[in-house]
Amino acid sequence: KQExxxxxxxxxxxxxxxxxxxxxxxxxxxxxxxxxxxxxxKGLTSLLLIQSSQRExxxxxxxxxxxxxxxxxxxxxxxxxxGDSATYLCAVPTTGGFKTIFxxxxxxxxxx
Amino acid sequence: xxxxxxxxxxxxKTRGQHVTLRCSPISGHKSVSWYQQVLGQGPQFIFQYYEKxxxxxxxxxxxxxxxxxxxxxxxxxxxALLLGDSALYLCASSLGPDNEKLFFGSGTQLSVL
Numbered sequence: 218k219q220e221x222x223x224x225x226x227x228x229x230x231x232x233x234x235x236x237x238x239x240x241x242x243x244x245x246x247x248x249x250x251x252x253x254x255x256x257x258x259k260g261l262t263s264l265l266l267i268q269s270s271q272r273e274x275x276x277x278x279x280x281x282x283x284x285x286x287x288x289x290x291x292x293x294x295x296x297x298x299x300g301d302s303a304t305y306l307c308a309v310p311t312t313g314g315f316k317t318i319f320x321x322x323x324x325x326x327x328x329x
Numbered sequence: 330x331x332x333x334x335x336x337x338x339x340x341x342k343t344r345g346q347h348v349t350l351r352c353s354p355i356s357g358h359k360s361v362s363w364y365q366q367v368l369g370q371g372p373q374f375i376f377q378y379y380e381k382x383x384x385x386x387x388x389x390x391x392x393x394x395x396x397x398x399x400x401x402x403x404x405x406x407x408x409a410l411l412l413g414d415s416a417l418y419l420c421a422s423s424l425g426p427d428n429e430k431l432f433f434g435s436g437t438q439l440s441v442l
Contacts, residue, residue, distance in 0.1 A: 221371070248428040260333075260419055261372070261433040306371055314427030315385035317362070319371030 219244045219311050223320035230297055231328050238292040238323045240307035245285045247309045252281050252292050255304045255322065264292070264305075297327045331356070333422050333434035341440045342410050350405040350437045354422030360384075360429065361403040363395055364419040366436075372419055378403055379426035407439075415441045 220243045230236055240250070249268045253261040265274045265281040267290065274281050280293040290307055304322040311318060334353045342348050354361050360379040364372035374387040378397035392408045401422075407414055417436045423429035 249430075251431065253433075258417070258436075258438060260335075260435040261421075261431075263430060263432060266430050308371075308431070310428045313385075314429075315362075315377040315379075316374045316387065317421075317431060318374075319364075321369070321371045 219247075219309060219318045221307060221309060221318050221320040223305075223307060223323050225323060226321065227324040227326075229326045229328065232297060232299060234297050234327075235293070235295050236297055236325075238294070238305050238325070240290040240292070240320055242288045242290075242309050242318075244312075245288050246312060247285065248314060249310065250281075250283055250290050251308050251317075252279075252290075253306045253308065255306060257304075261306065294325075297325075299327050299329045301325060302327050333420055333432055335418075335420050335434035335437050337437060338435065339438045339440075341442065343442050344410055344412060346410050346441075347406065347408050348410060348439060350407075350418050350420075350439075351402065352405070352420030352422075352434060353402045354420075355432055358422040358424055358432070359401055360423045360426045361397055361401065362421045362423070362431070363403070363405045364421065365389075366417040366419055368416075375405070377426065384426055410441045412441050415439060 252264045267283045278295040306322040362377040363375040366372040376395045377385040421431040
């Protein structure tokens with residue numbers, strides 16, 4: 218049974234700091250992994266999707282890496298800004314693909 | 330192009346009532362999935378529909394049901410509401426049924442009193 222864990226649960230950093238969010242999953246036989254951003258009470262915004270054959274994906278100040286063998290993914294945010302304050306979730310589809318398992322998220326607060 | 334749209338945005342119901350939530354996927358997307366998110370947790374899978382057929386169901390009671398229409402929009406129905414059904418209900422659309430990138434709507438915040 219696939220389980221997804223995100224550490225830390227919450228993080229507070231000063232503006233401008235580079236930071237890393239962690240995601241781990243128990244079943245390494247994944248097809249892809251997706252990172253999302255969620256603002257309070259809102260829906261999820263897709264940030265990056267990494268296919269199982271890829272090691273990294275980049276979008277602007279965001280870089281996501283994937284290590285299937287160790288069951289880990291990281292989301293790197295460069296030069297953090299107050300507007301980056303949100304909850305970040307990672308998610309993987311289960312075998313069969315119709316169901317996606319989410320971590321509980323990391324709540325990020327960037328102080329101005 | 331419009332993204333995934335959900336209605337209503339907020340809803341207040343009392344215990345025992347019935348509720349219907351609606352979702353319109355991105356144009357061209359044929360798969361719709363429903364998720365329930367309780368405060369402080371990640372979304373939990375409820376249903377997936379593809380080409381009007383149910384392809385998967387999560388660990389939710391039979392009070393939860395859904396359907397997909399010929400235009401690929403979808404409804405989630407919940408009967409006999411309980412206090413514990415209070416949550417953010419999210420709809421996601423994707424091109425196909427398996428392992429596809431998910432696009433989410435803004436959600437429906439359901440409060441059961």
